[in-house]
Amino acid sequence: xxxxxxxxxxxxxxxxxxxxxxxxxxxxxxxxxxxxxxxxxxxxxxxxxxxxxxxxxxxxxxxxxxxxxxxxxxxxxxxxxxxxxxxxxxxxxxxxxxxxxxxxxxxxxxxxxx
Amino acid sequence: xxxxxxxxxxxxxxxxxxxxxxxxxxxxxxxxxxxxxxxxxxxxxxxxxxxxxxxxxxxxxxxxxxxxxxxxxxxxxxxxxxxxxxxxxxxxxxxxxxxxxxxxxxxxx
Numbered sequence: 001x002x003x004x005x006x007x008x009x010x011x012x013x014x015x016x017x018x019x020x021x022x023x024x025x026x027x028x029x030x031x032x033x034x035x036x037x038x039x040x041x042x043x044x045x046x047x048x049x050x051x052x053x054x055x056x057x058x059x060x061x062x063x064x065x066x067x068x069x070x071x072x073x074x075x076x077x078x079x080x081x082x083x084x085x086x087x088x089x090x091x092x093x094x095x096x097x098x099x100x101x102x103x104x105x106x107x108x109x110x111x112x113x114x
Numbered sequence: 115x116x117x118x119x120x121x122x123x124x125x126x127x128x129x130x131x132x133x134x135x136x137x138x139x140x141x142x143x144x145x146x147x148x149x150x151x152x153x154x155x156x157x158x159x160x161x162x163x164x165x166x167x168x169x170x171x172x173x174x175x176x177x178x179x180x181x182x183x184x185x186x187x188x189x190x191x192x193x194x195x196x197x198x199x200x201x202x203x204x205x206x207x208x209x210x211x212x213x214x215x216x217x218x219x220x221x222x223x
Binding site (some may be wrong): 003004041044106 | 164212
């Protein structure tokens, strides 16, 4: 069974440009989470989808970030326009049940904004 | 507010036992998970405590005391491959896991 896959693995863009990160969860997992780790610090929650609905988006830093999960399958996270402080590793995770302590993480997408 | 405290770094010798402590404060609490992350890799699930007490999975054990808002991860018979970052992650009332900065474990020969 395929795990959580994320694309791209690494993206380098200039300040002001747009980047779209994609996450394919494990098949059948209704719950999809986005987290990010900046400068090797804490892994911070961004948002949580249950199927195509946003269950919790309290961690989204500002309106430059837009997450979608059309059809309840893969998800995209768009940053527009990107700022220097957006650099970091963006992790996606999925789980079959809401409220479980076990999440399955992808390898992450490393974003570098110059 | 929500907060997590773990030691930032721990060093131990191969074959030894190490305990990584975690204290937390969350908006609601529904259990404590532990994750391991090797450099450049994905965080991987190790264990979950929904109730007070000790959970054992091979060389790893995890403990929870809800009344103390405290837990720990115990790693026995340390191996070089255990060198990694370890995160405790409480689950809050909105079902998300809260991660902190983790504990970097270095296992020396």
